[in-house]
Amino acid sequence: MYKFLLSVIFLMAALQPTQAVTTLPFAANAVYTLPLDDKAESAKIMQLITYIKTLEGASFIRNGSKYSCEEAAKHLQSKWEKHNDKIKTAEEFIQKLASHSGMSGEEYQIQFADGTTKPTAQVLLQELNRLQGK
Numbered sequence: 001m002y003k004f005l006l007s008v009i010f011l012m013a014a015l016q017p018t019q020a021v022t023t024l025p026f027a028a029n030a031v032y033t034l035p036l037d038d039k040a041e042s043a044k045i046m047q048l049i050t051y052i053k054t055l056e057g058a059s060f061i062r063n064g065s066k067y068s069c070e071e072a073a074k075h076l077q078s079k080w081e082k083h084n085d086k087i088k089t090a091e092e093f094i095q096k097l098a099s100h101s102g103m104s105g106e107e108y109q110i111q112f113a114d115g116t117t118k119p120t121a122q123v124l125l126q127e128l129n130r131l132q133g134k
Contacts, residue, residue: 044090044131045080049073051127057113063104094124
Protein backbone atom coordinates (compact mmCIF):
# COMPACT_ATOMS: atom_id res chain seq x y z
CA MET A 1 0.00 0.00 0.00
CA TYR A 2 2.90 2.35 0.82
CA LYS A 3 4.37 2.00 -2.68
CA PHE A 4 0.96 2.63 -4.23
CA LEU A 5 0.56 5.81 -2.18
CA LEU A 6 4.00 7.01 -3.27
CA SER A 7 2.99 6.43 -6.90
CA VAL A 8 -0.22 8.40 -6.37
CA ILE A 9 1.67 11.25 -4.70
CA PHE A 10 4.19 11.31 -7.56
CA LEU A 11 1.37 11.32 -10.11
CA MET A 12 -0.55 14.05 -8.26
CA ALA A 13 2.58 16.22 -8.23
CA ALA A 14 2.51 16.11 -12.03
CA LEU A 15 -1.17 17.04 -12.25
CA GLN A 16 -2.24 20.40 -13.63
CA PRO A 17 -5.92 21.38 -13.88
CA THR A 18 -5.60 23.33 -17.15
CA GLN A 19 -4.31 20.70 -19.58
CA ALA A 20 -6.74 17.81 -19.36
CA VAL A 21 -6.20 14.54 -21.15
CA THR A 22 -8.44 12.44 -18.95
CA THR A 23 -9.79 12.50 -15.43
CA LEU A 24 -8.86 10.16 -12.64
CA PRO A 25 -10.92 9.80 -9.46
CA PHE A 26 -8.55 9.48 -6.49
CA ALA A 27 -11.02 10.37 -3.79
CA ALA A 28 -14.80 10.24 -3.60
CA ASN A 29 -15.36 13.94 -4.32
CA ALA A 30 -12.10 14.85 -6.05
CA VAL A 31 -11.19 14.63 -9.73
CA TYR A 32 -7.70 15.35 -11.00
CA THR A 33 -6.56 15.82 -14.57
CA LEU A 34 -3.48 14.52 -16.29
CA PRO A 35 -1.42 17.18 -18.00
CA LEU A 36 -0.81 16.94 -21.70
CA ASP A 37 2.97 16.90 -21.32
CA ASP A 38 5.97 14.75 -20.45
CA LYS A 39 5.26 14.77 -16.70
CA ALA A 40 2.34 12.36 -17.05
CA GLU A 41 4.37 10.03 -19.25
CA SER A 42 7.30 10.19 -16.82
CA ALA A 43 4.93 9.25 -14.00
CA LYS A 44 3.72 6.24 -15.99
CA ILE A 45 7.30 5.16 -16.71
CA MET A 46 8.19 5.43 -13.02
CA GLN A 47 5.13 3.35 -12.16
CA LEU A 48 6.20 0.69 -14.67
CA ILE A 49 9.71 0.56 -13.21
CA THR A 50 8.23 0.30 -9.71
CA TYR A 51 5.93 -2.48 -10.90
CA ILE A 52 8.93 -4.50 -12.15
CA LYS A 53 10.78 -3.87 -8.89
CA THR A 54 7.89 -5.21 -6.80
CA LEU A 55 7.19 -8.45 -8.69
CA GLU A 56 7.52 -10.98 -5.90
CA GLY A 57 9.28 -14.25 -6.64
CA ALA A 58 9.99 -13.25 -10.24
CA SER A 59 13.28 -13.03 -12.11
CA PHE A 60 14.36 -10.74 -14.92
CA ILE A 61 16.20 -12.49 -17.76
CA ARG A 62 18.63 -10.35 -19.71
CA ASN A 63 21.14 -11.72 -22.21
CA GLY A 64 20.66 -15.26 -20.87
CA SER A 65 21.29 -14.35 -17.20
CA LYS A 66 18.76 -14.09 -14.39
CA TYR A 67 18.56 -11.01 -12.21
CA SER A 68 16.34 -9.98 -9.34
CA CYS A 69 13.49 -7.66 -10.18
CA GLU A 70 15.14 -5.00 -8.04
CA GLU A 71 18.25 -5.25 -10.23
CA ALA A 72 16.01 -5.15 -13.30
CA ALA A 73 14.35 -1.96 -12.08
CA LYS A 74 17.76 -0.34 -11.53
CA HIS A 75 18.82 -1.39 -15.03
CA LEU A 76 15.65 -0.02 -16.64
CA GLN A 77 15.91 3.18 -14.61
CA SER A 78 19.50 3.74 -15.78
CA LYS A 79 18.53 3.07 -19.42
CA TRP A 80 15.70 5.58 -19.11
CA GLU A 81 17.94 8.20 -17.49
CA LYS A 82 20.50 7.75 -20.26
CA HIS A 83 18.00 7.88 -23.15
CA ASN A 84 15.01 9.84 -21.80
CA ASP A 85 15.57 12.67 -24.27
CA LYS A 86 14.56 10.23 -27.03
CA ILE A 87 11.55 8.78 -25.18
CA LYS A 88 8.27 10.70 -25.23
CA THR A 89 5.72 8.11 -24.04
CA ALA A 90 5.49 5.12 -21.75
CA GLU A 91 4.84 2.94 -24.80
CA GLU A 92 8.08 4.16 -26.40
CA PHE A 93 9.88 3.38 -23.14
CA ILE A 94 8.58 -0.19 -23.31
CA GLN A 95 9.30 -0.68 -27.01
CA LYS A 96 12.67 1.04 -27.23
CA LEU A 97 14.27 0.50 -23.82
CA ALA A 98 12.47 -2.05 -21.64
CA SER A 99 11.84 -4.85 -24.13
CA HIS A 100 15.30 -5.88 -25.34
CA SER A 101 19.03 -5.50 -24.90
CA GLY A 102 20.56 -2.64 -26.81
CA MET A 103 23.82 -4.58 -27.03
CA SER A 104 22.65 -8.02 -28.15
CA GLY A 105 19.13 -7.25 -29.36
CA GLU A 106 17.92 -10.17 -27.26
CA GLU A 107 14.42 -9.87 -25.83
CA TYR A 108 14.08 -9.32 -22.06
CA GLN A 109 11.93 -11.87 -20.22
CA ILE A 110 10.19 -12.08 -16.86
CA GLN A 111 10.08 -15.48 -15.21
CA PHE A 112 7.33 -15.56 -12.61
CA ALA A 113 7.28 -17.47 -9.33
CA ASP A 114 5.14 -20.21 -10.92
CA GLY A 115 7.82 -20.79 -13.58
CA THR A 116 6.00 -19.18 -16.50
CA THR A 117 8.05 -16.84 -18.65
CA LYS A 118 6.73 -13.88 -20.64
CA PRO A 119 8.42 -11.16 -22.68
CA THR A 120 8.99 -8.08 -20.54
CA ALA A 121 7.31 -5.93 -23.19
CA GLN A 122 4.11 -7.98 -22.88
CA VAL A 123 4.15 -7.72 -19.08
CA LEU A 124 4.75 -3.96 -19.14
CA LEU A 125 2.15 -3.26 -21.84
CA GLN A 126 -0.41 -5.19 -19.81
CA GLU A 127 0.48 -3.14 -16.72
CA LEU A 128 0.38 0.13 -18.72
CA ASN A 129 -3.11 -0.77 -19.98
CA ARG A 130 -4.16 -1.46 -16.39
CA LEU A 131 -2.76 1.91 -15.26
CA GLN A 132 -4.64 3.66 -18.06
CA GLY A 133 -7.89 1.87 -17.24
CA LYS A 134 -8.00 -0.09 -20.48
